[in-house]
Amino acid sequence: MASLPRVTIRVGVIGTGNMGADHANTLHRYVRGATVTVVMDAQAQRAATVAEAIPGARVARSEAALIDADDVDAVIITSPDPSHAGLTMSAVRAGKPVMCEKPLAQSVDECLRVVKTEDGFVGAGSNRLVSVGFMRRFDPGYTQMKASIEARENGAPLLLHCTSRGVSAGAGTTSEMSIKGSAVHEFDIVPWLLGDPIADVSWYTPRPPGHPDGLADPQVMLLRTAGGTLATVETFMGAGYGYDINCELVSERGALALAYRPAVLGNAGGQRFTTHPLDWRARFADAYRLELQAWVDALISGSPPPLATARDGMQATAVAEAAVAAMNGGGGPVVVKPVG
Ligand SMILES: NC(=O)c1ccc[n+]([C@@H]2O[C@H](COP(=O)([O-])OP(=O)(O)OC[C@H]3O[C@@H](n4cnc5c(N)ncnc54)[C@H](O)[C@@H]3O)[C@@H](O)[C@H]2O)c1
Numbered sequence: 148m149a150s151l152p153r154v155t156i157r158v159g160v161i162g163t164g165n166m167g168a169d170h171a172n173t174l175h176r177y178v179r180g181a182t183v184t185v186v187m188d189a190q191a192q193r194a195a196t197v198a199e200a201i202p203g204a205r206v207a208r209s210e211a212a213l214i215d216a217d218d219v220d221a222v223i224i225t226s227p228d229p230s231h232a233g234l235t236m237s238a239v240r241a242g243k244p245v246m247c248e249k250p251l252a253q254s255v256d257e258c259l260r261v262v263k264t265e266d267g268f269v270g271a272g273s274n275r276l277v278s279v280g281f282m283r284r285f286d287p288g289y290t291q292m293k294a295s296i297e298a299r300e301n302g303a304p305l306l307l308h309c310t311s312r313g314v315s316a317g318a319g320t321t322s323e324m325s326i327k328g329s330a331v332h333e334f335d336i337v338p339w340l341l342g343d344p345i346a347d348v349s350w351y352t353p354r355p356p357g358h359p360d361g362l363a364d365p366q367v368m369l370l371r372t373a374g375g376t377l378a379t380v381e382t383f384m385g386a387g388y389g390y391d392i393n394c395e396l397v398s399e400r401g402a403l404a405l406a407y408r409p410a411v412l413g414n415a416g417g418q419r420f421t422t423h424p425l426d427w428r429a430r431f432a433d434a435y436r437l438e439l440q441a442w443v444d445a446l447i448s449g450s451p452p453p454l455a456t457a458r459d460g461m462q463a464t465a466v467a468e469a470a471v472a473a474m475n476g477g478g479g480p481v482v483v484k485p486v487g
Pocket of ligand 1: 161162163164165166167187188189190193210225226227228230248249250280281282328427431
C-alpha cells in the first residue's frame, strides 16, 4: 500500500508565559502533525526555556521575525490581551493561519478591524485564517451538553447556571478586565451551547467592591438569549479555594451538569476528599489538546478549522461590552449591539 504523504505544520508561538508554554508543550508532546519550530517572548529567557525543551525549536528576536519566518506555517498568539488584535492582523497579512488566545481584541471596533483585515485577505472559497482559543468548545463535558441540547433529550433548554472561580485575581485586575478577559468564556460558550445569541445582559455584585483598586469580585451577570433562555454567570476571580468551573443546564424535563472529574480520591483523617486544580491548565488539558489537534488537522486537510472564528470572537466581545455598559450604568439590562 502506498504511504500517505506526511505533512507537518510548523508552528510559531508568540508569548511563552503560562499559556504559551503550555500550548507549545501540548503541541510538541500530544498533537499529531505539528512541530513547534520558533518561539518568541518579550522576556527572551522565557522563550529560550521553552525552546530548550523542544528539539529543533529556536527563538525569534521579534514578533515580526517569527510571523515572517520561512520555517513557520502557522502562528499561535499567547501574549497579553492588548497585543492580540495587532499580532493577529500581522499574521493574516503574512497569509498565515493564526490561533489567537481569547479575547480576540479589546473592543468590538478592534475586532471589526481584524474581521475586515481577514475578509480583505481571504478570497472567496478560501478558508478563514483566524481561529480564536475558546477551548471550552472542545471540552468533553461541554460538547456532550451541546449534543444533548441539539437532540432535545430533555426538551427545550430553560436555564444555564455558569460559575467560574479562580484562586486569586492578578495584581491590577479591574472589573472590566474580569468581564472582558474571564467572563468572555461564558459569552462564547452560552450561545454556542444553545445555538442562540445573547440579546441582553444585566450585571450585579453582591457588595460594594472591597479591593483597593475597586475590583468587583464576584460579579454575577444575567444573560437573556434571543430565544428566551436565561443564563446566570458568576465570575469570581478570588474565590480562594481552587480553579472551579461549573455549568448546569436546566431543561423542560431534566437537568445536566458538567461532572467534576478529579484525578484521585483521597481518604485520610476520617474524611474522603478530592482536590481542585490551581488553574486552567490541568482543568482544561483535554480541551486544549483537542482544540490544537482539530486546528492542525484542519490545516493539514485544507478544511475550515472548527474553532471559534474571528466573527465569533467579535460576538463574544460585543456581549462583554454590553456587560461593561450594564456595570457602569447601575446594572440594569443592556441590549447587545448587533455586530457585522
Ligand atoms: N483559553 C484560556 O483558557 C486561557 C487561559 C489563560 C490565559 N489565556 C490567554 O492567554 C494569554 C496569555 O496569558 P498567560 O496567562 O499565559 O499570561 P502570562 O503573563 O503568563 O504570559 C504572557 C507572556 O507574553 C509575554 N509578552 C508580553 N508582551 C509580548 C509581546 N508583545 N510579544 C511577545 N510576548 C509578549 C510576556 O513576557 C509573558 O511571558 C492572554 O491573552 C490570556 O487571556 C487564555
